[in-house]
Amino acid sequence: MTKRPAALLRGCGRLLLGMEWDPVLARAAVVHLISGASFSTFWSYAGVWAIEALGATTGQVGVMFLLSAVLSPPAAWLGGFVSDVVGRRSVLVMSTGIQSLLILGLCLVGHSAAWGIALVVVAGVVWAPGRSAVNAIVADVTPPERHDQAYAALRTANNLGVVVGPPLAALLLFLGDWTAFVLGIALLGALTCGLAVRLLPRDRVRGHRGGTAAQTARVVLTDRSLLLLLVATLLGFMVYMSFETVLPVVAVTSFGFAPETWGLLYAVNPVVVLLFQMPLTRVTRSWPASVTLSLGVLLMGPPFLIFLVSHHMAAVVLVVLVFAFGEMLWVPTMQATVARLAPPHLHGAYLGGYTGSQLLAWMVAPLTGLRLEEALGERAIWVFFTALSAVSVVAGLAAVRRRHRTARGEGDGHRIDDRGSHRLAARTADRADVQPSVHPAPSPEKSS
Structure with missing residues (x-):
């Protein structure tokens, strides 16, 4: 690559990432961007497609989403384990490639609701390991102190x-019809797969050797700090998913907003995140993780209490804006905290648990929230999710405190601060009777 295109590429990377140039992180971000434009769009339209193109009933669509949500969390965790052994790129390529083929297969199901729904469910399940692999790539290629920014x-x-x-x-x-839509999504998925092959390295961390899957699982499942963090993640993402799935229903059915009005209000969220995520992360990068996690989830849950006194559009806009800043604080900090806790050779397993908790919340939040509305009324929803945010804070603080105690006990006097190093990989590997792989230090980065 000549100097001028290389400089242009680095400039685009800095603009996108908001931090100093890291080639692998920039390439992972490009892959994530394309996959976000394709697969997230597909899932936004999947229910409508099933009803209009296949003639499926709303009940069948509900079963489709339920099955995908039930099967995806274990698939995400399994994918994380596998990526520790065979490499991140292999899992990501297989995940995106198979999902693209399954989506392409939707063009061949005709009007068979059963076959169409089955393909959609399997497509959702096979994408879950890819999400875990992407999260693990970030942990692999950036030093712990830069995980939040990454x-x-x-x-x-x-x-x-x-x-x-x-x-x-x-x-x-x-331009076309539902067939054109499905073909376009499948092509974008194929592009994601091709870019992963072309841009991502085979491995930054080679899978550990000598340990069985059961031994690795025992290490993960007996790490109480991780389990507390996963509880905090599950509850925090239930609050997050209440905004994504419950609030739209309530806004239309109880607040009296037209669907298109809610669509415009919701569109504010990704735009705010796009504009302010990196500046906010730079401002808060010196904050202790416990403070950022606690403040973030408390900016997501308690603002819902505004709906106990007002359903006015101004109240909804205020909640949307405050919630956006809460998620910008909480989500990347939680990912970074899980990544720091993980030994380098188990990034995939630990972050697979994080991804699995996120996907489980996608199922549990609308089931519990909408059931509460049916049984106790709309006001009960906001009290419930506010309470969940408080419990998430308690679980997160307990995990951080326990990590400190463990690190002091195992680190033989080394100082571990709230945003510091993960547990000693060697001792964790000994517990599983496996040896950690060599983790090459990332290239030095200048301050952004």
């Missing part, structure tokens, strides 16, 4: 894809 950069890229995706889907439907 995960924030990945979110920025994904939100850019989310902003671009729906207009692209609308264009495909305008």
Whole structure:
């Protein structure tokens, strides 16, 4: 690559990532951007497609989403384990490639609701390991003190894809029909797969050798700090998913907003994240992780209490804006905290647990929230999710405190601060009777 294109590429990377240039992180962000524009758009339209193209009933669509949500969390965790052994790129390529083929297969199902729904469910399950692999790549290629910025950069890229995706889907439907839509999504998925092959390295961390899957699972499942963090992640993402899945229903059915009005209000969220994620992360990078996690989730849950006194549009806009800043604080910090806790050779397993908790929340939040509305009324929803945010804070603080105690006990006097190193990989590997792989230090980065 000549100097001028290389400099241009680095400049685009800095603009996108909001941090100093890291070639692998920039390439992972590009892959994540394209996948966000394709697969997230597909899932936004999957229910409508099933009803209009296949003639499926709303009940069948509900079963489709339920099955995908039930099967995806274990697939995400398994994918993380596998990526520790065979490499991140292999899992990501297989995941995106197979999902693209399954989506392409939707063109062949005709009007068979059963076959179409089955393919959609399997497509959702096979993408889950790819999400775990992407999260693990970030942990592999950035030093622990830069994890927050790196995960924030990945979110920025994904939100850019989310902003671009729906207009692209609308264009495909305008130019053609549902077949054109499915073909377009499948082609974008194939592009994601091709870019992963072309841009991502085979491995930054080679899989550990000598340990069985059961031994590795025992290490993960007996790490109480991780389990507490996963509880905090599950509850925090239930609050997050209440904004994504419950609030739209309540806004239309109880607040009296037209669907298109809510669509415009919701569109504020990804735009705010796209504009402010990286600046906010730079401002808060010196904050202790416990403070950032606690403040973030408390900016997501308690603002819902405003709906106990007002359903006015101004109240909804205020909640949307405050929630956006809460998620910008909480999501990348939680990812970074899990990544720091993981030994380098188990990044995939630990972050697979994080991804699995996120996907489980996608199922549990709407089931519990909408059931509460049916049984106790709309006001009970906001009290419930506010309480969940408080419990998430307690679980997160307990995990951080326990990590400190463990690190002091195992580190033989080494100082571990709130945003510091993960547990000693060697001792964790000994517990599983496996040896950690060599983790080459990333190249030095200048301050951004």
